[in-house]
Amino acid sequence: MIMSKAVRGVHPLLLALPLILLGIIAAPLAAQEAQTNPDSLPATSELDNLLQTLEDEGERQRFIDNLRTLVEAERAQASEESDGLGTRVMGQVSDAVGDLSDELTDAAVELSELPLALWRGIESLQSPATRASAMEVAGKVILVLLGGFIAEFLLKRLLARPRRSVSDRHGDTKVLRLAYLLLRTLLDTLPIVAFALVAFSLLPLVEPKPVTRLVALALINANLLSRIIGVIGGMLLVPGHPGLRFLPMSDETASYFQVWLRRFTLVGVYGYFLLDAALLLGLAYSAYAVLLAILGLVLTAMLVVLVLQQRQAVAKFLRGSKSGGSTLVNLRLRLAEIWHVLAIAYILGCYVVWVLNVQGGFEFLLRATVLSLVVLIAWRLLAHLLGQMVERLFRLNNELRMRYPLLEVRANRYLPAFHRILNIALGIFATLALLEVWGLRPIEWLAGPEGRALLSTLFLIGFVLLGALIFWEVFSAYVESTIQRRAADGVGSQRIRTLLPLAQNALRILLVVLVGLIVLSEIGVNIAPLLAGAGVVGLAIGFGAQTLVKDIITGVFILIEDSLSVGDVVLIAGHSGTVERLTIRSIFLRDLEGNVHTLPFSVVDTIQNYSKEYSYSLIEMQVALREDVDQVIAVMREVADELIADEVYGPNITGEFEILGLDRFEEYSVVVRVRFKTVPLMQWAVRREYNRRIKMAFDKYGIEIPYPHRTLYFGEDREGEAPPLRLARAQLRPRKAAPPPPEHPTVEGPQEIPSEVPDAPEPEEPAGRPA
Template sequence: MMGFPMPPRKIPAALLFLLAIVFAGPAFSQTQALSAAATASSPAPPQTAPHLKALLDTLSNDQTRAEFLSKLRALVDSGAVAEEPPKREDWLSGATESLGAFSGAVLGIVAEIETLPAQVAELFENLTDPFILERIGWAMTTVLAVLAAAILAEYVCKWLLARPRRALEARPARAFFAKFLLLLVRTVLDIIPIGVFAAVAFGVLAMVDLSFIVRLAVVTVINANVLARLVIAGARAVLTPDAPQMRLFRQHNENAAYSYLWVRRFSHAAIYGYFILRAAWVLGLSRAAYVFFVDLLGLLLAGMCIVLILQIRVGVARKLRRFGAKDGRTVRLRETIADFWHVLAIAYIGVAYLVWVLHVGRGFDFLARATLLSLITIATATLVGIALGRLFDRVFQLRPDLRERYPMLEARANRYLPLLRSALKSLLAIVVVMALLEIWGAEPFVWLASASGQGLVGRLISIGVVLLAGMVLWELSSAFAERMRLANPNSTRLKTLLPFLQNAFRVVLLTLGGLILLSEVGVNIAPLLAGAGVLGLAIGFGAQTLVKDVITGVFILMEDTLSVGDVVEVGSHAGLVEKITIRTVHMRDFDGNVHSIPFGEVQTVKNMSKEYAYAVVDVTVAYRENIDDALAVMAEVAADMAAKGPLADTIVEPFEVVGVEGLQESSVWLRGRFKTRPLGQWNVKREFYRRIKAAFEAKGIEIPFPHRTIYMGTDKKGDSAPLRVVNQRPEDVTLPQKRRADAARSARTPGPHIEEHPGARERTEEDDAPLLPSIEER
């Protein structure tokens, strides 16, 4: 809602102001008359025509002119004429003059206060005159008629626009452009009654006959009211406290109402105060008093700004802490600004007020212009940064089908996107800083146009080219390495050599790039190169073992003796190769221990995972078994493993039956082998042993355990002693019995010798029977 054209609580103040102007008019007029009289009564300057004529005659004659010049020269040489000291034009002299002017304003106010009782007495004396009272009544009636006509015309206009306004505010809108159009039309409807008020007021004022004082007072009130209401209408269009559905920017309703309230306060205080003081000055208020009251008005506005800052300091600090990234280098700076921003703002307001009050040159004009341009620059840079961020998100985002088809493509394509974002943000920040410096008078662009500035820009461009070239070379090397990996995914040599070569290329690239950057900065790199050569020679002589390790490692890697992922045996250590550096190989054994072996100590390398491997299996059978049947069972088990076992993909060729490898003490040794993929021989061997045991048991083929045949021995007649077996458990035999049995057994010559074997079973009833028949049974 527009509200009353002039708030009801302000009508008495406006009328009081009009009365004061009308009553004080004669006093102001009298003051002006006194000032004019004082000016007229001041003594006139003396007549200088005879003096000028004499000087002209002197300068026209050569002789008299020469005498005059000689006298002047002698006077100057004698030192009688004192030289005027040069006038200072620095800020200190300006501040001193401003303090003098402020002191003069205070003295002027004191003088005005001293004459105030006389003016008040004269005012009350004039009120006793019926003619003056009649003039005052007629003036007040005319003023009230002008304001009443303007207010009535505005009310009629508002009544006619009330229905379209309500329909406009009730219309829903979600799109930004639609909200903008509705808000623009509503703002026009708000401004039309203000225009009608001003038109009717000035029109009626032009038709009535008023004195200059009364007319000036009415015009002041009308202008102040119109201007203040236009400012408030603009604030209502931006903040829309009474129509949240039409608000263009996201903002809480309470914050919008709070901001609108403070806009009203500032506009009323600043606009009404300025117009009243201006009218008073035109009517005869002294310059000193006018300046003093304007400074008081500025102090009031500065105090209102400080109160506003103190009220919103917590909310603004919370907004500042939420602004930007949650982690990074700027977090601490942002936290500090959030804690002390109100102190900086209050200090800025204090400095601006002092600059304005003391009239330091054109300091306040410069400060106001620089502040406004700085805010515009920062706001524009913020909008540009947000637009660039959204543009990056839209341009560098892959389609959902491509993201689903190639999950890693977006990460690879946007690898340098954060770096590009940071570079653009840094460039934008540099431009903003330079613009701010230019606004505040530092003139950085003038410096950049100079020889030193152009030299710095050239160096920065050279550094950027070097960095870009290094980045391009590194990306090309990475793309080449990635292509080699994709072309040979199972090549362990590439897995070993590519990281080594990439590290070497990175070192070379960083070294060359660093030297070039140092030379661009201005550092002489010739001593660095010479020192690096001498240092390298010294290191070569002092670290022969290191050089030996490096050279041996280079040849081992070039010859592809071992690679990352191989299982090797180096000297007395064996394990899986996890990492290879330029001088050491790191292996992890089966127990998880890591062995680091320098290449200089490597004499022999046993690689058990090169291209393919053999799983050699050894099986033993009893002498009584058929060898061909046992070999056939082995071949059958191996064929089943290669056909449908879990390790079928590991076996690359059919099982090879080697045959009988040897005749052992109690078994026949059979051998065969599988050809497997690298690192698969041990799993194949374990699986074959598991299956062959089950197959031999199913076929009744005995896998012998270590045993010996007992020979009883015979005497000269060919008879052997009887063997008696006592059915007694070992734990039931006491120690003396064991000793007697051992002594009797050792006394027999020859006697049987029995050794226990690990394959003993539980004793049964059959075990209690005699192991061998006695002599008599035979």
């Protein structure tokens, strides 16, 4: 801020003092050099030589040939201008560096002699004539500038109140704001016009010498150009008056840029005119070129400082409000991190092109910059338009959504990936366009043999990936539709839900391996060693992992034979439970306590499945030896009829109640066997309910369910008399009469129940079946 105040306080008249002093010192030197330097005489000898060349036939023909050679060289140079920046720089860098080194050498000599020349000029001021001439130069220059500044000051004081009144106005509409802004700019321009009119009018009136005229014109032009730049900057930035500002920025930012604009104007404009006037007053061109390059380096350093100061603000603007996701947003985030590096590189590149004097360099930079902006804007517009088209293309109408409910889900699954691929493709094309704009010629390289080979490889890889993706999606759609259809039909849904996901996994692995091998082969990797190594590794795995191979093969056949499915209740290797998940080599069971048992397929020797098609609820009822079997069977049928008619348990019973008859004799009882045909996994619930009801019925009819007891023998004497046994009387309940037995036995004979029915007891209910 201190520097800005210092720069703001410098009056143009103070900046003119170096030029005035330079004119005072250079005036006697220029006069002395004009008297002693023969190069200032008219070059009459060169004109005579040209006249003799045109009069002589042979010399004239040689001169024409030389001109033709120069014309061809100019045409070759013009054709080379169509090359890229890199080609021209590489072609001219050696010459430019050589010329620059020569100029630096000459400038060093000239600058080393400059203090001596200045000392001689100061010593020459001791002469009265030289001092009078110098005072005349200084006086006339100061008079011209002073007159211009007085006119500017008076007109500025005269227009101060109208300018203040216009600046304080704030229009409600943009038209009024623009009118006030233009009127304010006009009021700022009028004092500058007054300075120019008065200065240019006084300059011929003072009858200046050539040196005086050069110094005065340099100062007038420098002051006018700096003031015009300041007026334009004030019109755009309008610091302190936000009501007239059209650019979206705060007063602090506007004042900041106004300060930097004033710095660049004073250093650049006055520095250039100072060096230009010094060149006209006799400064060697080599020294002038070096000083001009130093001035450009100072301006470049100032630009770099400005970029670094605005690094965070511009990065925040580039990031925007979006956090990330799309390719464009990610690109903006990356650009926000490195934009200052690119800007500094661009500034230094412009400086190098200017210093090396690359022919057509600035035209090329300007054209490349404008075309780069056009490419970036076109890229952004195309990305937005294509994104809208893709959204509309993947959008399904209600009819298709109702007919194919999975189609929209699958389309939406690939919509983000398709957006990303589209943005990447547009980014590649935009990058190629930017490289082409900057002269790197990527399209020409792609049109060559190497480029065509690369494009062919990329096309084949993309075709393979697309084909694999389409095949995978078709198979996945078939799997999902089949599972959904079988689930709706209720036919083999568990088996399908088990087999098809396994087939999906196998197909996924196969596609990944095949596509990976094809891609490696296309990019130039020799896959023969990979295949040989895979064969050796597979053979080693086959020998070393026989159990794993056995698991996989056994599991495949078990699943194909539909021995069990997800959700079945099974008994395998002494473990019972519900099948929760099946992999390619293991079965996962969860028992009634919630424990999970992982069983490899290799341990499966038998599978006891309680969930296939239907089940039987087998009941073995024990009654006392003294009970009437026909009466017991009649009671059991009565209870079975009631259970079948029940609203809760009846739908789970799918067949008639079957009485298998008296099965066997036990130590204290006889066993009557019956059974119900039920839906899968309901046999235990039916049996529990039947046991509950039969217990109540036996209690009702007084049918004894035996329990373990012992017979006591008290012995007898020799006469055969037993000792007396005293018994306590107990009041017994009267026994209810049992229903009359049917005329014919209800026991279904062996003609319906074959004798091959196993005598082994029915296994207990698996622990995996919930109550």
